[in-house]
Structure formats: structure tokens, C-alpha cells
Amino acid sequence: MINSENVIIILTALILCFSISILSEREPIPFQMQLDRWEVLLPSIGISAMHMQLLHNGMVIMFDRTDFGISNLSLPGGMCRFDPSDTAVKFDCSAHSVLYDVVSNTYRALKVQTDTWCSSGSVLPNGTLVQTGGYNDGERAARMFTPCGYSETCDWIEFPQYLAQRRWYATNQILPDGRIIVVGGRRQFNFEIFPRPDSHGYRGSRFDFLRETTDGSSENNLYPFLYLLPDGNLFVFANTRSIVFDYKRNRIVREFPEIPDGDPRNYPSSGSSILFPLDESKNIMEAEIMVCGGAPKDAFPRAKSQQGFTRATSTCGRLRLTSPNPIWEMETMPLPRVMGDMLLLPTGDIIIVNGAGAGTAGWENARDPVTRPVIYHPFDHRFSIMSTSSCPRMYHSSAVLLPDGRVLVGGSNPHIYYNFTNVEYPTELSLEAYSPPYLSFTSDSIRPHILTNDKVISYKRLFNVHFSIPQFLTIDLLSVRIVAPSFTTHSFAMNQRMVILKLLSVTHEDLTNSYKLDVLGPSTAEIAPPGYYMIFLVHAGIPSSGFWVQIE
The missing domain is CATH 2.130.10.80 (Galactose oxidase/kelch, beta-propeller)
Known part of the structure; x- marks a missing residue:
């Protein structure tokens, strides 16, 4: 016999199953979202x-x-x-x-x-x-x-x-x-x-x-x-x-x-x-x-x-x-x-x-x-x-x-x-x-912070970037990138460009987690036309803020 208590249990189960089926049909949301x-x-x-x-x-x-x-x-x-x-x-x-x-x-x-x-x-x-x-x-x-x-x-x-x-x-x-x-x-x-x-x-x-x-x-x-x-x-x-x-x-x-x-x-x-x-x-x-x-x-x-x-x-x-x-x-x-x-x-x-x-x-x-x-x-x-x-x-x-x-x-x-x-x-x-x-603040411990950098860089010439990092540095996961800002309209970002530069050396400067980078400027104007770029350090997938450099 189905009494009122059983009806409630059955309805609750149906609602739960329906809710689960709805959730299962949704696109998975990555944790990073x-x-x-x-x-x-x-x-x-x-x-x-x-x-x-x-x-x-x-x-x-x-x-x-x-x-x-x-x-x-x-x-x-x-x-x-x-x-x-x-x-x-x-x-x-x-x-x-x-x-x-x-x-x-x-x-x-x-x-x-x-x-x-x-x-x-x-x-x-x-x-x-x-x-x-x-x-x-x-x-x-x-x-x-x-x-x-x-x-x-x-x-x-x-x-x-x-x-x-x-x-x-x-x-x-x-x-x-x-x-x-x-x-x-x-x-x-x-x-x-x-x-x-x-x-x-x-x-x-x-x-x-x-x-x-x-x-x-x-x-x-x-x-x-x-x-x-x-x-x-x-x-x-x-x-x-x-x-x-x-x-x-x-x-x-x-x-x-x-x-x-x-x-x-x-x-x-x-x-x-x-x-x-x-x-x-x-x-x-x-x-x-x-x-x-x-x-x-x-x-x-x-x-x-x-x-x-x-x-x-x-x-x-x-x-x-x-x-x-x-x-x-x-x-x-x-x-x-x-x-x-x-x-x-x-x-x-x-x-x-x-x-x-x-x-x-x-x-x-x-x-x-x-x-x-x-x-x-x-x-x-x-x-x-x-x-x-x-x-x-x-x-x-x-x-x-x-x-x-x-x-x-x-x-x-x-x-x-x-x-x-x-x-x-x-x-x-x-x-x-x-x-x-x-x-996100969850990445702050591995986020690099540019302290100083050369404001003008030249082709095939060495330049320096000084930066700090709050906790630890994995050198193999560090890269230096320059980004040309885009003129964006109608779904196209004109002149947008990123160049990953050659990192020659990393020197630990003192006990406060600061470092000096020796970086080689772009090889040619065909790879990086002259002008202003944002320079970013990226460590373990986490970028610093960008600073401006000019390629002459």
C-alpha cells in the first residue's frame, strides 16, 4: 500500500533524479572558471x-x-x-x-x-x-x-x-x-x-x-x-x-x-x-x-x-x-x-x-x-x-x-x-x-614583479630586467615576452604580435628573492617591427604586469 510517507519519499527521489539529470547535461565548468x-x-x-x-x-x-x-x-x-x-x-x-x-x-x-x-x-x-x-x-x-x-x-x-x-x-x-x-x-x-x-x-x-x-x-x-x-x-x-x-x-x-x-x-x-x-x-x-x-x-x-x-x-x-x-x-x-x-x-x-x-x-x-x-x-x-x-x-x-x-x-x-x-x-x-x-590571488606566490627594465632595446643586443618573486622561482618555467598592442575593430586585432625572447641568464641578486635577467633583443625588424611593446615575465603560467619598452 502506498501511504503518504511513501509518496513523499518517491517524489523526493524523482526530484533528486531530475536535478541530477539536469546537472549532468550542463557543460562541465573548469575549476579555473x-x-x-x-x-x-x-x-x-x-x-x-x-x-x-x-x-x-x-x-x-x-x-x-x-x-x-x-x-x-x-x-x-x-x-x-x-x-x-x-x-x-x-x-x-x-x-x-x-x-x-x-x-x-x-x-x-x-x-x-x-x-x-x-x-x-x-x-x-x-x-x-x-x-x-x-x-x-x-x-x-x-x-x-x-x-x-x-x-x-x-x-x-x-x-x-x-x-x-x-x-x-x-x-x-x-x-x-x-x-x-x-x-x-x-x-x-x-x-x-x-x-x-x-x-x-x-x-x-x-x-x-x-x-x-x-x-x-x-x-x-x-x-x-x-x-x-x-x-x-x-x-x-x-x-x-x-x-x-x-x-x-x-x-x-x-x-x-x-x-x-x-x-x-x-x-x-x-x-x-x-x-x-x-x-x-x-x-x-x-x-x-x-x-x-x-x-x-x-x-x-x-x-x-x-x-x-x-x-x-x-x-x-x-x-x-x-x-x-x-x-x-x-x-x-x-x-x-x-x-x-x-x-x-x-x-x-x-x-x-x-x-x-x-x-x-x-x-x-x-x-x-x-x-x-x-x-x-x-x-x-x-x-x-x-x-x-x-x-x-x-x-x-x-x-x-x-x-x-x-x-x-x-x-x-x-x-x-x-x-x-x-x-x-x-x-x-x-x-x-x-x-x-x-x-587570481591564488597565484600571487609565484607571480613575478618587474622592478626595473631597460626602456629602450635594440636588435640582437643584450638588455636587463630586474624582478622579484614572493616565494620561489623555477627557472625552467620562466619566459620573457613582448607584446605589440593591437588596433581592434570589427573582430580583428590589427598589428597584434607577441615575441618570446631568448633568455640568456638568471642571476639571484640578494636574499629578498630578487633576480636579474640577461635577455637578447629581437633578431630582426621582420620579427618585431620597431615601436612600443609591453614586456611581460611569465612564470609557471602566471604573468607579471607589463612594462613598456621601445624597440629602436
Whole structure:
């Protein structure tokens, strides 16, 4: 006979079994996920951070576009911008660029005159940001920002018709001689060099590979993935194809197999890509890239015609460019993602953050925000799913690595203008910081702390780093890395680069756990172009804070 007591026991057992079955269906959460965290730094900076660049004085310059309409931040001193060609508002007294001070967590407005929408950038060896292209009156503009103190009044200097061609959705790369190459853009099957040559009537150079990789009206080869290789040539990935390109002689040196599965990876399918760290401590220099995420070929036209939002691509491809017979090694991300940002962490691991699980880039073209970053561990080919952000970061979001090891995240505006109400994903003006597990206090005992370091280093020349460590040092687990900060926009971190330097000796200086390192500077400007880098010490997988060095 079933009495009331038996009924309670049976119901309790059923509830327990149901709970266990639910828990067993969840994705396993690595222990390290308890050690990472998100932090809202500022609820609003007045603009949406579509583009970001970390500068060598610890400031971050951010901007969106001048034709979003009136932002939530006024220009100082009653300044205004009059632009008769603006499609949103012709007389605008609001800012569309800010300078953010990481240390004080404050910002000030900057004045940009020409439209920076979907533009590109690189930092010159002297630390000046060169920013190129955009839309409408900004499509041939070059802009320069030279870092100064936060309380000073440095601002954008603009050259509205400097570029040889229209550059909208182009990609930049710093070159070994300190010049910048600007590649592609919408309906631009060419490249040019900044600063432009003195020759009269300079129009840039043809680049037929970009014409060949155009995919109908959606193109899918915009913001091509571009890397300087150790031999001085360029790696270029567009749509599904990739090559080694000799820009000096304007010829293709090598073509690689197409990435398997046929899914395009560039805008508007908008996957992302990184160049793995270049390791000078090894006897042989290898170069390997990785491409992750994106959207199937039909995703853009389906979203535009309101037929639906296609599931994003979940595959990643690794390609060792220096292999005699390179083939794509495919892996599967735990979360499909389009419009993700890939950044190199000081440890050499890769974080993929921001983006959506369905649709493509473009206005109103995506759904299912992916608010959990993943960290990829290249050595053992493993992904870790990390903690959840409370803020969806969709189209027009960005992220950069900070010297303290955090990842600064901002932006997201999938609308033609600023739109804060009655939409699924309002324009986002906030800034967040993501702290990876290596910043947890549980690792403080083995975390190195740089005390002093040479501020200027030279190629193939010895330099010193002095550091301390709280408890113990395992020399075999110590490495020295330099990281070039990226110009991040539209799912690609331009000029991002890490070089692992050759560590020659470690000397214990006294009884307070301090040491001196003798380190060899990079071999060539092809491996590490001249300019400012963050230098990190990594011990047993735990990085120090980064300090700035300049390679001359």
C-alpha cells in the first residue's frame, strides 16, 4: 500500500533524479572558471567603443563614427562640428572619440571631424597612432594622434584627402621599416603605403587577390586578416583563401589550401584570427596562424532579407605557414561565434570574447549574444569556457589587452544610429574589464614583479630586467615576452604580435628573492617591427604586469 510517507519519499527521489539529470547535461565548468571575473568599469563613456587602441602612456583611445547622431558626451569648450555631408546630423556638438585613462578610470572627449566608420589603424615607431579611412568624408582621410598626459590637450590631427584610395573596411599592418601598409577596403582591390611616396599622382598598387576573393554583394573579404611574417612577406587571408604576399614586388609567393568547410571568415561573416607567438628561444623560427568562427556564406543575405539568422560557425583552423606542406588543422569551439575578438594573453593563450551565436555582422543582422568568452590553450589544443558577462557585445564591439593583464571590453551598436530604447540590443556605452584566472590571488606566490627594465632595446643586443618573486622561482618555467598592442575593430586585432625572447641568464641578486635577467633583443625588424611593446615575465603560467619598452 502506498501511504503518504511513501509518496513523499518517491517524489523526493524523482526530484533528486531530475536535478541530477539536469546537472549532468550542463557543460562541465573548469575549476579555473571560479578564478576569473568581470567588472563594470564605467556605465557610460558617452560613445560606443567601436575602435580601440592602447597607447604606450597607458591610455586607450576609442571612437565610433561621426554619423551615428548626437552622442551622450559633449565636446569641451563649446566646440562643434559642421559637416554638410553627414547623413545623421550636420551640426554636432557631441564627441565621437574619447581618451580613457586606465589607472584613474576616467576619460575625456576628443574631437574627430571626418567619419571614422569602419576604419583601420597602426601605431608608428614613435608611438603616434595613424588612423586611416572610414566612410563618406572620411573615406580618404588619415588621422594622427600623438599620446600626451591625460591633463594635456592633445587631440586628433586630420588630413582629409591624404590617402590614394577610398579605405572603408581596410586592414593596416606596420612594416619592418616603420611604414604602414593599408590593404583593401570595399571595392578596393589594391593596397597603399603610409606615408605615401613622393611620386606625383600616387594611386597605390593593384592587388588582384582581393578581386578574386570577392563573394558577390556581401564580399566576405573585407577587413582581410593580415600579418607580417618573419621573412618580411605578408600573410593575407580573405574569404576562404590565404597567401604569402611579397608586397615589395607585388607578387604571390605561396598559396595555401582553402580553409575546409567553405565558410567565409571575413566581414561580414566576421570570424577572427591571430598570429601565434613567434619564439626566438627556439633554434628554428616558426609562424602559425589561427582563424576562428564566422558565418556560413548564406548567413548575410538571409539576415538582410529577414529570412532568419543562420547558426554561426563553430570551427577554428590552425595553419603552420613555415611547414613544407602546410595543411589546415581543424578544431571545434565549445560555442559557435560570429563577430568574436581574438586576443593574445601574456601567457600565449588566446581569449575569444564578444559576438553572437547566429547571424552576421551588419545592422540588426545577429541574434543570440555569446556572453561567455573562451580561452584556447594552444599547446594542448584545449578550450576553456569562462565566466559570463552581463552585457551582450554584438556588432561594433571591441577589446584590447591591458598592461595589467586584464582585457578591456567595450562597444556594441547594431543599429544605424544610437538607439537605447525599444530594441533587443540597445547601443552600449559601458566599459568592462575581464580578469583571466591568472590574475587570481591564488597565484600571487609565484607571480613575478618587474622592478626595473631597460626602456629602450635594440636588435640582437643584450638588455636587463630586474624582478622579484614572493616565494620561489623555477627557472625552467620562466619566459620573457613582448607584446605589440593591437588596433581592434570589427573582430580583428590589427598589428597584434607577441615575441618570446631568448633568455640568456638568471642571476639571484640578494636574499629578498630578487633576480636579474640577461635577455637578447629581437633578431630582426621582420620579427618585431620597431615601436612600443609591453614586456611581460611569465612564470609557471602566471604573468607579471607589463612594462613598456621601445624597440629602436
